[in-house]
Amino acid sequence: MATTASTATAKPAEQQTEVRRAQNPVLKRLKRYAPLFIMIIPGVIYLFINNYLPMLGLIIAFKDVNFAKGILASDWIGFKNFEYLFKTEDAWIITRNTLLYNISFIILNLIIAVGIAILLNEVKKKVAARFYQSIVLIPYLISMVIVGYLVLAMLSGETGFINKQILPLFGIDPISWYSEPKYWPVILVIVNVWKNVGYLCIIYLAAIIGIDPEYYEAATIDGAGKWRQITQITIPLIAPVITIMTLLQIGRIFYSDFGLFYQVPLNTGELLSTTNVVDTYVYRALINLGDIGMSSAAGLYQSVVGFVLVLLSNYIVSKRNRDNALF
Amino acid sequence: MVNTKDKIFQAAIHVFFIAVVLMCLMPFVLLLTTSFTSEASIVKEGYSLVPSEWSLDAYKFLWSDAENITRSYGITIFVTLIGTFVGLSISALLSYPMSRSDMPMKKQLAFYVFFTMLFNGGLVPTYIIYTQVFDMKNSLLALIIPGLLTNGFFVLIMRTFFQNSIPHAIIESASIDGAGEFKIFFKMILPLSLPILATIGLMQTIGYWNDWFNGLIYITDSKLFSLQNLLNRILLNAQFIQNNASTLNAGEVANAQIPLETVRMAMAVIGVVPLLCAYPFFQKYFVKGLVIGAVKG
């Protein structure tokens, strides 16, 4: 354990030397870092073109767009495009659903993906480890539409696997899954974990593989068991990755996977009380209207909520450990 | 003593993973068998691992379009290779300087990158920029550049990896030895970062391989359809015809008799299998990252 502690304290010392260097004359400093600035040029330009330029389009959210006049010359209408998001009894339900689902996804995905990644790293037979790794990724590769059909194969009232094979084993009567909203929070969480854990697991696995084996060797000499190695070495050392992944997901907490909430419940009206989220609400609202002002208003609303939450959580993180913060 | 404990631990892990594998694999097997089932038995009995009647109809239907599907495979492979390579390079080049604790303005840069993950101007402005400023409609570039080339998520994840798995000391010592930044990056940082490069590379590959959206909005020339785009279009057209068969003329009704349920699954199969075959290539790099100790020593 001594090793971990000493590397952790080594960092501030490095930073001090940098602070001193930063006091050098500006020109010299520019020259020193010119190669690094050259490296970032392609990425900065790409993001500028691909993301920042189109952001001018955010004004669409405040306009009554008329293409005959052109987007810029269309009338400003203030927040009228946003009204439909709040002017419904369901606004509360949709907000609640979106947030609760995303919070449970963030937590469960994290625990399960890190758990599987740690266990994968413990598998001694390489062939087996590789095999497990590839299989866990399969669900991520299947599109949500197909997943919707596979879920139907499981849950269908008459021919479904669960109703026909599983429930009779326990002497339970068949359940009509698609008309009972109360089961869907569980179903959707399971489907989401099943589909995405493999993908997230790879990121954590890469982080674990990057850990210097010396730590474990030292720990083994100290007589630390597997459990202690995991909790005292592995998890602290991948904590920065965990933090960043969580922060990134918080930024998108008001968005949701449209396929999961629309295709998987097969757009069943009876289930809306537990399956309607912001994205599906907007989709349904605009099916017939196709109004681009209203759709960009929804996007802007989602972004702003995520932005505020992420600034807040980033602030909290940076209070505790500046290095782990997003920016 | 330690040995038996270890053996039990290993056995327990394997039992756990066999359960996980079953959960991930069973639905895929169901998908596979469904694609070989006759349409009639699906309508009658639903999906089944042991259908009452097997059939190759779905694949025969896709085979009738073999010429287009082969071409679209070619396009997808080309786009995936180029896109993954270029995108990975851009992401690595952007994220490495951000990871350096001595880099000026790194927080602002991180914010610049992160902001793109939250706000977007929507489809219409993006489309106008790519088609009218860069004239990319109906070009291969439209399948590579918009949206997919790199994104804030990849960049920030890579930055975190560089930050945490590459000791600053080795950069210092190399630079004292007179190595330039580019040399350090290409000769030291990249070889040390193979696991994360492989991870992000895999994600880029999956992104390009499964993308149908760029094709949907930027491509009208059927010669440039990528695989997922083509499959998506075939499926939606077949669906439309089936749902609107009553508007057709009698002679055209034959077109509406497509085994849709099984074709959908067969399409998923021919889309996923090549990716699974590519996976071991990335896995190869998952173990090679363990050389930090060697470099340090």
Add this chain to the structure above:
Amino acid sequence: MRKRTNGIVAMLLTVMLVLAACGGNSGGSASNAGATNAAGGETGGASELKPYEMTVAFLSIGNTKDLAEVQAEVNKITQAKINATVKFLPIDIGAWQQQMNLMLAGNEPLDILVTGTGLNFGTQAAKGQLVEMDDLLAKYGQDIQKVVGEDVIKAGSSNGKIYALPSVRDWAADYGLVMRQDIVDKHKIDVNAIKTLDDLTAVFQTIKDNEPGMAAVLPEGPSFSVIQSMVGSVIDPLGDENGVLVGFDGELKVVNWYETPEYASLVKKAREWYNAGFIPKDVSTNQTTSEQLIKANKAFAFMAHMKPGYESKESLLTGTPLVAARISPAISTTSSIANIMFGIARNSEDPERAMMFLNLLYSDADLVNLIDYGIKGKHYEVKDGNIIGFPAGVDSSSSTYNPTHGWMWGNQLLSHIWEGDNADLWTKLDEFNKSAVKSKALGFSFTADPVKTEVAAVQNVKEQFKIGLENGTLDPDKYLPEYIAKLKSAGMDKIVAEKQKQLDEWAAANK
């Protein structure tokens, strides 16, 4: 503090650098946009005889491998008649909505496009993406006016101006039940005696008692409801069913359909059928078409909105002879006409020429046949009189041009008839259209823009309750009042009032 200002300055610097780097590009964007607007403003000044190439976007449904050859033949006709060439732009149905929205938002060459109530016509007209046609029609569209007729042509209007032209096809529908002939014969069901929904109940009971494993009735298809195919015989939906006219000869009084006793009795009927086991329990999650379920012996019948020749086509799909019980006369409303139309895009540099081409689509039989069926002798052969079919050795799988889109292109009555259909198909269709009961509001089309907030909220409420109530899976005693209450709180009354206002204005203008 000082450090932070430095940071901001540096940030600005980077942005400016980047801006400078892409300056050429963004400048190009702005000037392009300027050019767009200018071009949009002063079109039509060009001499009419100058050659012009127009882009015509259409829904690509079937096989159009030889489209280039067909296009060359089409251009021979159009060059001779209006000195223009046509560039066809087929777009798949799966890509249509996205690509058309984007093309109309951008500045791509596009002159003519397919549109309709289900294809965003309302928004396109309201957002200025389509060219207003009244003057063009008067000048260059005389044949269209003659063929389509004064009432029907108004179906493509918005705010009193015409923006799109309906193709000539079935402009009306009659409603009823389509049943398997063999089962009907087996149980000696008298099809002609079926006149009301209660008569249907008796038929369904017979099936339920005698044909185990077979659903007595299905909706028209997945994501339809059983009742949906009857609603059209009771109301004019005035577009979106938010505010309707009940009956077809009464006064122009818009009401909330879901509050009416007529609606209540329909959903009660659905509930009765569902409880009696006539409607399958998994109806709301069913993903299989009704035709396939009939083919697989899983069902006896489905509800449908029909037109002449409907049963014979459906029989081909189900592989078993079908017979229809029509329980309503043919009814024609704006909605049934405005499904498929042609509009002229704002992007067009010569809307006059576009109108001339549209006029040909309603008057030139050679042109229509060419587009609908391809080149004579190569893609089709005349079999007998007006009946055509594949040339010898060609079938639907080896054909190189079989686009199956006659219903989209102008005047379908000018085209040949494909073998398998009756030789008098078009005569029948024409009579059907002419004899249909016409809604009092035929030609009125609602502009949702002033109440779009309410329409958006109401749509979500409808998605939650409508199909469940109309398939009988939801108990109307409990859920119908809840449905009505939620519709009201979402602003249904405001939509109804707005629609009434627009309808009154329309009625005053069309006195």
